[in-house]
Every structure is written in structure tokens, then in C-alpha cells.
Amino acid sequence: xxxxxxxxxxxxxxxxxLPDEFGHFGPYGGKFVAETLMAPLAELEAAYRECLADxxxxxxxxxxxxxxxxxxxxxxxxxxxxxxxxxxxxxxxxEDLNHTGAHKxxxxxxxxxxxxxxxxxxxxxxxxxxxxxxxxATIAARFGMSCRVYMGAHDIQRQSLNVFRMKLLGAEVMxxxxxxxxxxxxxxxxxxxxxxxxxxxxxxxxxxxxxxxxPAMVRDFQSVIGRETREQCLAKLGRxxxxxxxxxxxxSNAMGIFHPFLADTSVKLxxxxxxxxxxxxxxxxxxxxxxxxxxxxxxxxxLMQDEDGQIIETHSISAGLDYPGVxxxxxxxxxxxxxxxxxxTDDEALQGFHALTRMEGIIPALExxxxxxxxxxxxxxLPKDHILVVNLSGRGDKDIPTVATREGITL
Amino acid sequence: MSAVNRIEARFAALAxxxxxxxxxxxxxxxxxxxxxxxxxxxLVRGGADVLELxxxxxxxxxxxxxxxxxxxxxxxNGMNLRKVLALVEAFRQTDERTPxxxxxxxxxxxxxxxxxxxxxxxxxxxxxxxxxxxxxxEAGHLHQAVRAEGLxxxxxxxxxxxxxxxxxxxxxxxxxxxxxxxxxxxxxxAVEVTEISARVSDLxxxxxxxIGVGFGVRTPASAAAVAKNADAVxxxxxxxxxxxxxxxxxxxxxxxxxxxxxxxVAMDETRAAA
Numbered sequence: 199x200x201x202x203x204x205x206x207x208x209x210x211x212x213x214x215x216l217p218d219e220f221g222h223f224g225p226y227g228g229k230f231v232a233e234t235l236m237a238p239l240a241e242l243e244a245a246y247r248e249c250l251a252d253x254x255x256x257x258x259x260x261x262x263x264x265x266x267x268x269x270x271x272x273x274x275x276x277x278x279x280x281x282x283x284x285x286x287x288x289x290x291x292x293e294d295l296n297h298t299g300a301h302k303x304x305x306x307x308x309x310x311x312x313x314x315x316x317x318x319x320x321x322x323x324x325x326x327x328x329x330x331x332x333x334x335a336t337i338a339a340r341f342g343m344s345c346r347v348y349m350g351a352h353d354i355q356r357q358s359l360n361v362f363r364m365k366l367l368g369a370e371v372m373x374x375x376x377x378x379x380x381x382x383x384x385x386x387x388x389x390x391x392x393x394x395x396x397x398x399x400x401x402x403x404x405x406x407x408x409x410x411x412x413p414a415m416v417r418d419f420q421s422v423i424g425r426e427t428r429e430q431c432l433a434k435l436g437r438x439x440x441x442x443x444x445x446x447x448x449x450s451n452a453m454g455i456f457h458p459f460l461a462d463t464s465v466k467l468x469x470x471x472x473x474x475x476x477x478x479x480x481x482x483x484x485x486x487x488x489x490x491x492x493x494x495x496x497x498x499x500x501l502m503q504d505e506d507g508q509i510i511e512t513h514s515i516s517a518g519l520d521y522p523g524v525x526x527x528x529x530x531x532x533x534x535x536x537x538x539x540x541x542x543t544d545d546e547a548l549q550g551f552h553a554l555t556r557m558e559g560i561i562p563a564l565e566x567x568x569x570x571x572x573x574x575x576x577x578x579x580l581p582k583d584h585i586l587v588v589n590l591s592g593r594g595d596k597d598i599p600t601v602a603t604r605e606g607i608t609l
Numbered sequence: 610m611s612a613v614n615r616i617e618a619r620f621a622a623l624a625x626x627x628x629x630x631x632x633x634x635x636x637x638x639x640x641x642x643x644x645x646x647x648x649x650x651x652l653v654r655g656g657a658d659v660l661e662l663x664x665x666x667x668x669x670x671x672x673x674x675x676x677x678x679x680x681x682x683x684x685x686n687g688m689n690l691r692k693v694l695a696l697v698e699a700f701r702q703t704d705e706r707t708p709x710x711x712x713x714x715x716x717x718x719x720x721x722x723x724x725x726x727x728x729x730x731x732x733x734x735x736x737x738x739x740x741x742x743x744x745x746x747e748a749g750h751l752h753q754a755v756r757a758e759g760l761x762x763x764x765x766x767x768x769x770x771x772x773x774x775x776x777x778x779x780x781x782x783x784x785x786x787x788x789x790x791x792x793x794x795x796x797x798x799a800v801e802v803t804e805i806s807a808r809v810s811d812l813x814x815x816x817x818x819x820i821g822v823g824f825g826v827r828t829p830a831s832a833a834a835v836a837k838n839a840d841a842v843x844x845x846x847x848x849x850x851x852x853x854x855x856x857x858x859x860x861x862x863x864x865x866x867x868x869x870x871x872x873x874v875a876m877d878e879t880r881a882a883a
Binding site for chain 2: 220228230231232234236238240377382383385386390396397490492493494496503506510
């Protein structure tokens with residue numbers, strides 16, 4: 199190992215040690231909340247630390263991932279699509295095959311197990327596309343906990359199938375009509391509920407954002423994705439992948455697959471944000487590509503904000519990526535150069551959606567379709583022995599009405 | 610009179626007179642800046658000792674629906690932090706004595722830049738800053754900036770605040786401490802008077818600062834009950850509701866003055882009877 203590689207490796211292993219004790223990833227993260235939330239966050243952090251140190255907790259989490267979620271999820275070689283694009287070998291990490299159809303369930307099981315240990319009987323959550331809401335309602339049903347999901351009124355309209363799924367599972371879906379009526383407003387409402395009912399209530403945040411310890415905790419529960427991917431690459435291909443691509447809204451599926459590779463500096467990590475109508479139009483949801491650091495929802499990170507520091511409305515065809523912030527660890531990975539971030543437009547994401555559907559017989563979620571769209575751009579430019587892993591974070595059933603409407607088809 | 614002394618002087622005068630102070634919150638620019646200026650003077654006429662002026666933010670996560678609506682109205686009318694500062698400057702043209710605290714969320718302040726904000730706030734005659742989502746652990750940089758300009762930095766404490774958190778606040782707090790009396794958001798629940806009185810004396814000893822009690826004070830009776838022990842009573846959502854229901858600026862200003870006067874009288878009677 200030469201000196202510069204050694205320094206890189208040291209820097210990478212420092213990255214894997216983050217956050218610090220107050221939840222900082224470099225200048226990002228932290229606990230920017232009103233005093234009323236500081237004690238509940240401290241209580242949560244203590245409980246979470248205890249769980250992580252307890253082999254019985256880990257064993258139960260792993261058993262649930264295996265038997266309830268169906269893990270490990272396959273690493274699938276998309277041979278036909280790879281041939282068609284004519285470059286890199288594309289492998290899909292099939293989180294779409296998880297129970298409830300996306301990666302979100304990994305985290306809700308973990309947090310629900312922590313909630314049960316803390317004796318909390320009531321679960322609340324925010325949701326954008328509804329995948330996290332469904333995953334939360336699912337685990338609440340299984341554990342016999344009451345569940346309320348906050349969802350922007352605008353998202354309720356465009357994700358009616360998931361709304362009904364949550365109701366079938368026994369959850370109460372609360373429409374949020376304040377602000378832009380999307381995910382960020384649902385998060386505000388859930389935080390208000392939590393601070394008012396903290397004695398019996400556990401707030402399951404669905405992404406790697408929010409105040410410490412949420413970004414670290416959600417990442418830890420999602421990093422099963424990257425650990426499996428790493429093992430599967432080594433077992434199947436005898437080596438690590440060259441690139442890992444994932445879509446980034448709040449960033450939980452990306453953080454989950456990136457984190458176990460942080461110290462493997464040969465592996466290129468690429469996050470794909472929602473470019474909406476195009477980053478240059480201002481109508482997008484790509485804070486890492488075109489935002490400015492600031493403080494929202496308990497952490498410092500890149501934000502979509504105006505010159506007065508007000509959070510601005512975001513635009514994306516995908517409700518799950520329609521969020522003006524991004525997990526603070528992504529902000530740090532961007533600044534440190536360990537990961538790079540790009541944006542693709544709504545139209546490009548739709549091309550990704552159709553390409554995978556037609557080439558491989560897999561209908562992807564519109565969120566994941568952003569990662570696929572970037573693959574369409576880069577795969578042809580890469581050599582045929584380049585191993586490119588894409589996190590296929592969810593399946594597309596929920597998005598079929600959106601795609602139909604977009605294409606002028608009445609179902 | 611220097612900025613920091615307006616808050617300290619006001620609390621010293623209240624203590625000397627054996628009175629509890631009345632701190633009033635309204636959102637700047639709700640529904641328009643000219644109205645806010647009239648409302649500020651009306652609050653002072655009614656008997657407010659300290660004015661808290663809310664800086665509207667798009668995502669007011671510690672506030673209930675009443676103050677969130679006020680923020681949305683203000684933002685819809687183009688309010689921003691610079692215009693809030695201009696409003697304070699206009700207020701100071703005719704009121705040199707009443708302390709003004711800017712209360713809001715960190716991001717607008719961070720976007721302006723801590724030093725630029727502190728200089729501008731001091732220059733227009735603001736006296737204190739309360740950013741509700743900035744805990745003392747993260748407050749070092751802003752603290753330096755505001756103290757360099759002689760402004761007070763005000764922090765929240767809650768029923769659940771541990772002794773180590775009270776200590777963390779003590780290191781940075783000036784002026785007074787804002788004790789959040791209920792678990793919840795602004796305007797959420799009725800204040801529990803018996804629970805807070807012991808806590809207020811403890812916090813006063815621990816921080817060496819006057820303790821203002823807010824979140825949930827809505828009526829003359831609850832203001833009077835809190836005033837028995839607290840150095841100040843903080844009222845917000847009840848005032849914002851009056852503004853929300855006002856037909857015009859004059860009507861809103863008269864209603865605010867009348868309501869605040871009612872609180873003031875009830876608070877003074879309680880202290881006189883004690």
C-alpha cells in the first residue's frame with residue numbers, strides 16, 4: 199500500500215466513525231430542536247445504544263429481516279439491459295422484493311423493536327410516497343401498537359393506493375394541509391405530535407434526516423443493504439463493485455447501501471437526486487446539486503431555500519423524493535468528496551422506469567427510476583468489466599396511476 | 610440606553626416594584642408590517658413589559674396551528690428578517706424604552722449571517738434574540754456574534770430539562786429564561802400552575818436569571834396564577850388569535866390593548882393580594 203492510499207484509507211475509516219457524540223457529520227447534522235425535544239432525544243439515544251450493544255436485540259432484528267422481510271434480497275445481474283446499454287455490467291440490489299415493496303421496512307422494524315423496549319405503545323410516522331407509512335403501519339400491526347401516519351394532503355391525492363393500504367393495516371392517516379402539503383409539512387406535524395405526546399409515543403422517522411440520533415440510527419438499520427451487497431459481490435464476483443448508484447431524497451436507501459463501502463475507496467458512490475423539470479429551472483428537489491447549507495428539521499444540511507432562509511417548495515414526479523433537505527451524512531460525503539451527487543429530470547426518470555420494465559420485466563418505483571436514469575447515462579461510457587450496482591429501492595406498483603396520468607392514459 | 614440594558618433594566622424595575630412582567634408575542638408582518646407596528650404600540654399601552662416579535666419561518670415546527678397560520682399570512686405578504694428589523698427600527702422612533710426580543714427559527718438568521726444579523730439587530734434597537742431550534746450546545750457562534758453587539762440571547766427550558774441542560778443554558782443565557790410550561794407546541798394545552806411554581810424557583814436559583822413562563826397562558830386567571838411565582842408571564846397564541854379575528858388594524862389594536870390590560874390588572878391584583 200503506498201502512502202497516499204494509506205491516507206485515503208485512514209480518511210475513509212474516519213468517515214465510518216461518524217457522527218460525533220452530538221450527532222455531527224463534519225459541520226452537518228446535530229440536534230437543532232426546541233428544548234422540549236432534547237430530553238426525549240436523549241432518552242431515545244440511550245435506549246438505542248443499549249439495543250445496539252445487546253446481542254438479543256441484534257438477533258431479533260436479524261431474524262425479522264430474514265423471516266418477515268425476506269432478506270437477504272437478491273443481487274440480480276440485469277444481463278439483457280447491460281447488453282443493450284453496451285457497457286458496464288449492471289447489478290440490481292432487489293430491495294423491491296422486500297415485504298411491503300421497498301427498503302423502508304428494514305428501518306421500521308429496527309425502530310419498532312427499540313420502541314417496544316422503551317415501553318412505547320403508540321407509533322407515529324411521516325410519509326411522502328407512502329412507502330414509509332405502509333412499512334410503519336405494517337410493523338405497528340404486527341406488534342399490536344396504535345399507529346398514526348402524517349401525510350401531506352397533496353401526497354394523499356397522488357398516492358391513494360398506499361393511503362388505503364395503511365388504513366387496511368389499521369393506521370390512522372392524518373392529512374397535513376399546512377405549508378406545501380408534502381413530506382416536509384408531514385414531518386413538522388409529526389414532530390409536533392411527538393413533543394405533545396412523548397410519554398407514550400415513539401416517532402419512527404423514515405429517512406436519514408431529523409435530529410440526532412435519527413440520521414445515524416436509520417443508517418445503521420438500513421446498512422444491511424450495503425453489507426449484503428458487499429458480501430454478495432465478493433461471493434458472486436470475487437471482488438468489490440466499481441460503482442454503486444442510488445437515488446437520494448432524504449437519502450435512506452443510498453446511505454444504507456453506501457455506508458458499508460465508505461472505507462472501500464475504490465468503490466465509487468453516486469447519489470442521484472430528483473431534478474424535477476431540470477435543476478436550471480429551479481423546479482426540482484435536488485438540494486445537494488443546487489441547494490445551500492442551512493438548518494431544518496433538527497439538523498444542518500443542504501437545503502432548498504430562498505435568499506431569506508425560507509424553505510422553498512420542491513418539485514418531483516416522485517413523492518418520495520419531494521423533500522427540500524437531505525440527510526446530513528450525505529452533505530458531509532459530498533463535501534468530503536467520498537460520494538458524488540447528480541440530478542436527473544422527471545422525464546429522464548420516466549425513461550429509466552420504462553427501460554427496466556421492458557428490458558428486465560421489473561417495474562421499478564419512480565424514486566428508484568432516478569438511479570436507473572443515471573445508469574442509462576453512464577453505463578454505455580464504462581468498460582464491459584465495470585461492475586455497477588444500482589439500489590433498486592422499491593417496486594413501482596404504487597406509481598402506475600402517476601405514470602398513466604403523465605402519459606395521458608385514463609385507467 | 611444600550612440594548613442589553615433594556616431587558617435587564619425592565620426586569621430590575623419589575624422586581625423592585627414587586628410585580629411580575631408581561632411578555633407578549635405576536636408575529637411580525639401578520640397580517641402586514643404597518644399593522645404590526647400599530648399592534649406593538651397597543652400592546653405597550655395595554656401594559657406589556659417586553660415585546661417578542663416573531664420572525665416568520667416556513668417550517669415553524671415548535672409552534673401550534675395558530676402561530677403557524679400567522680407565519681403563513683406574514684410570509685404570503687412578503688415578510689422576511691430584514692423587514693422585521695425595519696419594523697423594530699420604526700417602533701423605536703416613538704418607543705425608546707420597551708425591550709424587543711426577536712423570536713424565531715435559526716435558518717433565516719443563519720442565511721443572513723450571524724455577524725450581519727447581530728449588527729443589524731443592534732443597530733435598529735432590538736434587545737434580545739431567541740432562536741427556538743438552537744440549543745446551547747450549538748449556540749457558541751451565534752452567542753459570540755450577538756454578545757459582541759450587546760444583545761441578550763434567550764433560551765428555552767422545559768419541564769424535562771435535566772440539571773446538565775439547565776447548566777448548559779445558564780452559560781449562554783442573558784436577560785431572562787423562557788420556561789416552556791407544557792409538553793407540547795405553542796397554544797396547545799392549558800398551563801398547569803401548581804406543577805410549575807416549585808420548578809420556577811429552582812430554575813431562578815440555578816440560572817440567576819428572571820424566569821418567564823409561557824406556552825398555555827390564555828386567560829387573566831391563568832396569567833394571574835402564573836404571576837404569583839414567575840418573574841414574567843408570556844402570552845402568544847391568545848394574542849395571535851385576536852389578530853386573526855380582527856376586522857381591521859384599528860379594531861385589532863384596540864382588542865389587543867383591552868386584552869393585555871385585562872391580563873395586567875389580574876396579575877397585579879394577585880401580587881398585591883399575596
